[in-house]
Amino acid sequence: MIKLVLLRHGQSEWNLENRFTGWTDVDLTVEGIAQARHAGQLLKERGYSFDIAFTSVLKRAIKTLDFALEEMDLLWIPVQKSWRLNERFYGALQGLNKAEVAARYGEEQVHKWRRDPHEHPPALDSGDPRYPGNDPRYKDLTERELPVTENLSETMNRVLPYWSETIMQAIRNNQQVIIAAHGNSLRALIQYIDHLRDEEVTQLDIPTGVPLVYELDEDFNSVRHYYLK
Ligand SMILES: O=C(O)[C@@H](CO)OP(=O)(O)O
Numbered sequence: 028m029i030k031l032v033l034l035r036h037g038q039s040e041w042n043l044e045n046r047f048t049g050w051t052d053v054d055l056t057v058e059g060i061a062q063a064r065h066a067g068q069l070l071k072e073r074g075y076s077f078d079i080a081f082t083s084v085l086k087r088a089i090k091t092l093d094f095a096l097e098e099m100d101l102l103w104i105p106v107q108k109s110w111r112l113n114e115r116f117y118g119a120l121q122g123l124n125k126a127e128v129a130a131r132y133g134e135e136q137v138h139k140w141r142r143d144p145h146e147h148p149p150a151l152d153s154g155d156p157r158y159p160g161n162d163p164r165y166k167d168l169t170e171r172e173l174p175v176t177e178n179l180s181e182t183m184n185r186v187l188p189y190w191s192e193t194i195m196q197a198i199r200n201n202q203q204v205i206i207a208a209h210g211n212s213l214r215a216l217i218q219y220i221d222h223l224r225d226e227e228v229t230q231l232d233i234p235t236g237v238p239l240v241y242e243l244d245e246d247f248n249s250v251r252h253y254y255l256k
Pocket residue numbers: 042046047048049050114115117141210211
């Protein structure tokens with residue numbers, strides 16, 4: 028039986044301020060750090076250990092992983108970072124307050140932007156300082172790969188190659204894996220692993236800093252899943 032641990036980052040500064048975050052590289056709050064440490068303590072108490080970790084190139088996920096691994100005395104394991112595990116790119120909404128956007132465009136529209144797998148948030152243009160093409164960490168991405176907006180289904184399209192080519196390969200090599208990532212990159216992965224319909228993924232909200240264990244059979248079919256609490 029394969030046990031895969033998924034961990035959404037701890038509370039970030041913009042979770043707290045209720046702002047659309049996406050690829051903005053905001054830090055963890057004090058509460059977020061405590062959540063990450065608690066996640067590591069729980070994993071240790073329940074006997075989990077890891078051979079390799081995967082995370083995004085955003086510090087809220089990287090630090091969450093590090094705090095959790097520190098609690099497990101596993102800071103030494105290899106960590107692979109990929110932009111493919113980044114949060115969904117929220118386009119021109121990044122930085123805006125979710126309640127203020129709802130007051131302006133209506134709750135229904137904001138709900139669609141946030142949870143409809145096929146709805147695009149407004150795009151930003153490549154001259155915008157928030158355009159990732161200006162950020163050295165994305166210098167190896169092609170223009171096609173650099174997003175100006177993303178819906179959940181496009182997030183899934185860039186998460187899945189990393190899952191099937193890199194992470195599944197590590198699992199096949201009998202490595203115990205933890206993935207520390209983001210609300211929407213994990214939702215995309217879970218939709219795929221658990222064969223969720225669009226309506227089901229719309230209902231799925233993953234809490235910050237709580238380890239989510241997926242048990243998979245040898246063909247990577249989901250058998251059951253549960254949060255460690
Ligand atoms: O702002 C974001 O990037 C995400 C995660 O915090 O928000 P939402 O849950 O609205 O998709």
